[in-house]
Amino acid sequence: MLRLSKRVEYGLIALRHFAAIQEGTVCTAKEISQKYNVPHELLAKVLQKLAQARIIQSYQGVRGGYVLVHHPSSIKISHVINAIEHEKPMLAECYADGPESCIIFDDCTIRRPLGKIQKNINHFFHSMSIAEIV
Amino acid sequence: MLRLSKRVEYGLIALRHFAAIQEGTVCTAKEISQKYNVPHELLAKVLQKLAQARIIQSYQGVRGGYVLVHHPSSIKISHVINAIEHEKPMLAECYADGPESCIIFDDCTIRRPLGKIQKNINHFFHSMSIAEIV
DNA sequence: GAAAATAGGATAAGAACAGTCGTATTTTCA
DNA sequence: TGAAAATACGACTGTTCTTATCCTATTTTC
Ligand code: SF4
Ligand code: SF4
Numbered sequence: 001m002l003r004l005s006k007r008v009e010y011g012l013i014a015l016r017h018f019a020a021i022q023e024g025t026v027c028t029a030k031e032i033s034q035k036y037n038v039p040h041e042l043l044a045k046v047l048q049k050l051a052q053a054r055i056i057q058s059y060q061g062v063r064g065g066y067v068l069v070h071h072p073s074s075i076k077i078s079h080v081i082n083a084i085e086h087e088k089p090m091l092a093e094c095y096a097d098g099p100e101s102c103i104i105f106d107d108c109t110i111r112r113p114l115g116k117i118q119k120n121i122n123h124f125f126h127s128m129s130i131a132e133i134v
Numbered sequence: 135m136l137r138l139s140k141r142v143e144y145g146l147i148a149l150r151h152f153a154a155i156q157e158g159t160v161c162t163a164k165e166i167s168q169k170y171n172v173p174h175e176l177l178a179k180v181l182q183k184l185a186q187a188r189i190i191q192s193y194q195g196v197r198g199g200y201v202l203v204h205h206p207s208s209i210k211i212s213h214v215i216n217a218i219e220h221e222k223p224m225l226a227e228c229y230a231d232g233p234e235s236c237i238i239f240d241d242c243t244i245r246r247p248l249g250k251i252q253k254n255i256n257h258f259f260h261s262m263s264i265a266e267i268v
Numbered sequence: 269g270a271a272a273a274t275a276g277g278a279t280a281a282g283a284a285c286a287g288t289c290g291t292a293t294t295t296t297c298a
Numbered sequence: 299t300g301a302a303a304a305t306a307c308g309a310c311t312g313t314t315c316t317t318a319t320c321c322t323a324t325t326t327t328c
Contacts, residue, residue, distance in 0.1 A: 001139050001215075001284090002223035002255070004248070006317065008135070009226070012244045028273065037238045041319060048275060061326020062272040077251075081135075089136035092143070104171045110146045113267035114138070117211075117258055121136070124254055133247035135315090140286065162304065173287060182306060195295020196303045 004089075010038050011046045011084045012077070012133065018056065019072035019134045026065040046084055053083030073131035081125065089125070091118050138223075144172050145180045145218045146211070146267065152190065153206035153268045162199040180218055187217030207265035215259065223259070225252050 014032050021027070029047050033040040047066055051058040055075060056066045081089055090096040091114055099105045148166050155161070163181050167174040181200055185192040189209060190200045215223055224230040225248055233239045 001142070001219055001221065002136055002225065003227065003316095004225045005135050005315095009242075009244060012248075013242065016243050030273085036241045036243070039318060042317070044274075045276080051274085058274060059326085060272095060274045060324075063327060064273045064325080066274090085135055087135065091136065091138045093137065107170045108143075108147065109150050109170070110143060110267055113262075114146075117255075117262070120258055121251075121255065124251055128247075128251070133244055139284095164304080175289080176287060178305075179307085185305085192305060193295085194293075194303095194305045197296060198294080198304045200305090 005085065007042070007046050007084050008081055010036075010043050011050060011080050012130075013038065014043065014047060015050070015055070015068070015072075015075060015080060015130045016133050018066075018068040019130050024067060026059065026063075026067050028065040031065075049084050050080070053079070055079060055083055071131070072134065073129045075130040076126050077128045077130075078122070078125040080130070089121070091121070139219065141176070141180050141218050142215055144170075144177050145184060145214050146264075147172065148177065148181060149184070149189070149202070149206075149209065149214060149264045150267050152200075152202040153264050158201060160193065160197075160199040160201050165199075183218050184214070187213070189213060189217055205265070206268065207263045209264040210260050211262045211264075212256070212259040214264075223255070225255070 013036050017032055017035070018025075018027065029044040030040060032038070032047075033043045047056065048058070050056045051066065055068075055070065057069045058064070058066050087096050092102075092111065094102040094105055094108075094111065095115075095118060102108070105111075147170050151166055151169070152159075152161065163178040164174060166172070166181075167177045181190065182192070184190045185200065189202075189204065191203045192198070192200050221230050226236075226245065228236040228239055228242075228245065229249075229252060236242070239245075
């Protein structure tokens with residue numbers, strides 16, 4: 001319960017890696033997967049997602065790989081999660097999928113109070129950047 | 135991702151119900167399940183967990199049910215979660231199940247930084263009581 | 269043209285979760 | 299004293315989510 005997905009963890013590890021090495025260095029998925037002992041195929045997909053979100057830049061072909069294009073301090077954890085997961089990290093089903101997703105929506109008395117906690121978590125994810133986890 | 139379980143949601147709804155009605159009133163699982171349109175059997179289990187944790191008092195037999203025994207302001211959300219879920223709400227697997235649970239533990243670079251967010255969430259759950267969601 | 273890398277779809281195995289069922293026990297009350 | 303109503307508890311099922319792997323195509327370098 002309340003777990004972060006491995007995909008997000010792997011994404012954060014990879015981005016922290018980029019932030020820690022010399023700026024502009026190209027890294028391959030293989031390099032990172034070996035260094036941190038994470039599954040190569042899964043990490044590759046995560047990096048592809050991050051590339052789609054323009055958080056990193058991809059280069060195909062031999063000698064290809066990925067490069068960080070923004071300064072680590074401008075990459076918030078919320079950006080990373082949004083890029084990797086199709087759904088935002090929501091405490092309640094209805095927050096993510098709307099009123100129709102929960103059959104007790106109309107009778108629910110805790111939706112609004114839980115919103116406070118949700119807001120707090122959102123704020124934390126949005127205020128913390130990759131630069132702060134190096 | 136990052137979802138609260140339905141069990142916890144149902145538990146919070148039930149406790150908010152107790153906090154909203156007159157102090158000392160006995161309620162049955164059936165009453166609450168009907169009022170909030172929640173699955174009866176599942177709610178019953180949740181109430182049993184809350185009773186085991188002494189958050190509510192149970193009475194068996196006809197005219198039995200549950201009563202709130204503490205003041206709503208002294209029942210923190212963290213207590214409720216701990217009573218219902220066997221595991222505390224942890225962002226990372228290793229926080230809950232120890233170093234052996236994650237194969238990349240030794241190579242993990244994000245464990246400590248994520249701890250800040252974990253701490254923040256813990257604090258929020260511990261500072262918010264049932265009285266505040268009525 | 270071979271090799272190394274990203275891109276992306278498909279699939280399978282596993283775990284977690286929600287919900288249901290069945291039965292025992294306790295207590296009230298007619 | 300027996301039926302009824304409620305908690306207590308374990309087992310089971312079906313679904314969804316998550317993780318991991320596999321396979322193929324494409325791009326680019328050398
Ligand atoms: S309506 Fe209430 S119970 Fe349903 S998902 Fe939203 S917060 Fe949870
Ligand atoms: S060691 Fe790192 S990757 Fe593994 S569970 Fe803990 S935080 Fe997540």
